[in-house]
Amino acid sequence: GDQFMASETGRLQRYFSMFYFSINAGSTIATVLTPELRGTSCFGESTCFFIAFLVPAIFMVLAVVAFVVASPWYVKVPPLGNPIVEVIQVGVAASKKLLYGMTVPSPTAIYGKSKVEETKQLMRVLAIFIPFPLFWALFEQQGSRWVVQAKRMNGALVWRIFCATKICSQCYGVLNLGI
Numbered sequence: 001g002d003q004f005m006a007s008e009t010g011r012l013q014r015y016f017s018m019f020y021f022s023i024n025a026g027s028t029i030a031t032v033l034t035p036e037l038r039g040t041s042c043f044g045e046s047t048c049f050f051i052a053f054l055v056p057a058i059f060m061v062l063a064v065v066a067f068v069v070a071s072p073w074y075v076k077v078p079p080l081g082n083p084i085v086e087v088i089q090v091g092v093a094a095s096k097k098l099l100y101g102m103t104v105p106s107p108t109a110i111y112g113k114s115k116v117e118e119t120k121q122l123m124r125v126l127a128i129f130i131p132f133p134l135f136w137a138l139f140e141q142q143g144s145r146w147v148v149q150a151k152r153m154n155g156a157l158v159w160r161i162f163c164a165t166k167i168c169s170q171c172y173g174v175l176n177l178g179i
Contacts, residue, residue: 003015034056091119093110
């Protein structure tokens with residue numbers, strides 16, 4: 001977002017739309033392509049995990065090279081401080097005030113009202129994130145459940161949407177991406 005001027009909100013929105021589209025397109029392609037590559041034979045084995053991991057590794061290296069090569073043209077805004085340290089400082093000051101009462105200055109007197117309010121808002125938002133690990137654990141189990149169910153099916157497609165008459169059981173996870 002630092003690469004655009006404040007007046008270029010349209011370009012910024014287009015950039016983030018293209019960025020998220022690229023991430024999701026890459027994820028979808030990888031979900032289909034990786035099991036297909038793994039299914040090929042190499043090194044005398046019936047499966048080839050080497051190729052299945054080599055292709056994404058090549059794309060990751062290309063992305064890093066593109067990032068490094070383009071780095072001189074990036075607008076680099078220097079940081080104005082460390083927000084994590086500031087939140088911890090406000091939290092420590094509030095804890096001291098809670099423990100020692102009137103003998104310690106309030107966090108508002110030390111860090112200002114806006115920093116204290118921002119820290120309070122952050123704590124309220126962080127409370128929402130508490131159930132996230134449970135959600136992702138269940139979500140990942142759902143993905144493996146698709147594979148288990150697909151192994152019991154014959155893999156034949158009614159329409160040739162994947163240009164094949166059968167789809168591998170690991171590829172059924174791509175259907176979950178659209179849900």
